[in-house]
Amino acid sequence: METNNNILSPIVHGHWRLADWNLSTQQLLSLTKSCMEMGITSFDHADIYGDYQCEALFGEALKNEASLRSEIQIITKCGIKLLSDKFPHRRLKIYDYSYEHIVSSVEQSLKNLKTDYIDLLLLHRPSPFFNPEEAAKAFSMLKEKGKVLHFGVSNFLPMQFEMLQNYCDMPLITNQVEISPLCLEHFENGNMDFFLKEKIQPMAWSPLAGGRIFNPKTEQEKRVHDALWEVAQELDHNAIDIVAYAWLLQHPAGIVPIVGSGNIDRIQAAVSAQEVQMSLEQWFAIYNAAKGEELP
Ligand code: NAP
Numbered sequence: 319m320e321t322n323n324n325i326l327s328p329i330v331h332g333h334w335r336l337a338d339w340n341l342s343t344q345q346l347l348s349l350t351k352s353c354m355e356m357g358i359t360s361f362d363h364a365d366i367y368g369d370y371q372c373e374a375l376f377g378e379a380l381k382n383e384a385s386l387r388s389e390i391q392i393i394t395k396c397g398i399k400l401l402s403d404k405f406p407h408r409r410l411k412i413y414d415y416s417y418e419h420i421v422s423s424v425e426q427s428l429k430n431l432k433t434d435y436i437d438l439l440l441l442h443r444p445s446p447f448f449n450p451e452e453a454a455k456a457f458s459m460l461k462e463k464g465k466v467l468h469f470g471v472s473n474f475l476p477m478q479f480e481m482l483q484n485y486c487d488m489p490l491i492t493n494q495v496e497i498s499p500l501c502l503e504h505f506e507n508g509n510m511d512f513f514l515k516e517k518i519q520p521m522a523w524s525p526l527a528g529g530r531i532f533n534p535k536t537e538q539e540k541r542v543h544d545a546l547w548e549v550a551q552e553l554d555h556n557a558i559d560i561v562a563y564a565w566l567l568q569h570p571a572g573i574v575p576i577v578g579s580g581n582i583d584r585i586q587a588a589v590s591a592q593e594v595q596m597s598l599e600q601w602f603a604i605y606n607a608a609k610g611e612e613l614p
Contacts, residue, residue: 325467332576378432421460
């Protein structure tokens, strides 16, 4: 079975916040190359990131060095229609997984990214109005034309994943979900067991809880912050991001963290976390801190 093992790098760089980093095209290009030197070759986008701007910023950087394209993997997503000045006729935010929208969204992503193929296309969120036949038809056409190489989903539950898989003539290779020491949802809703059963490696978005692990405000955040620091000291590290990444990377499901920072030293922490060996007790100390209670 095809897993994302041989399709994506073990750590992915996320471009959701790319527009906020205020990088010149040249700076973005050199950040991309630094990621690649560290073994991060997969870059996560969505049509909507940065109010529909981020894909084009990356495309501009890639244009300057066309030889990079074959050495990287581009992930993008579709399905959410945001309210935006770019679409003045829209009255509210909706999800659209019609054949027409999936295909036109991919065509636009290809233009923005200045490429002729997407490595991995994800349906961004499950929808209460979803026709799997249309999505599967769009996937088949995009694959046949070579416009998208692989397909997956994001924020789906196991039943939603299986439902779509049932209509597709290619394997869905991943489900991108929120996983961090401050988001245990997918350890508890059956998704993690489903990933193990199907040998699907999940991608973890907001692996540092969007930065909340560093500035704890709630009781849960304070407990997790303290537990991460305790493990960091035990492991002789003077930072907690490396511990949070190691906590994800060590899980048997083969979780692929998506690093959301534009700072190269912070990206390096995720790469270094691959070398960290945490004990099972340390793993559970962080889990229990997030739960606020001991195991039953
Ligand atoms: P994250 O790593 O949890 O959070 C990134 C934030 O943490 C940034 O603001 C970053 O600031 C801050 N940060 C990182 N290291 C830090 C440190 N050592 N000290 C203080 N602050 C630190 O990831 P995320 O950006 O929320 O999400 C990662 C990626 O997941 C996104 O880029 C996107 O590709 C994907 N995503 C997917 C979905 C989905 O629905 N599929 C949803 C959300 C995100 P600096 O930039 O200043 O370092």
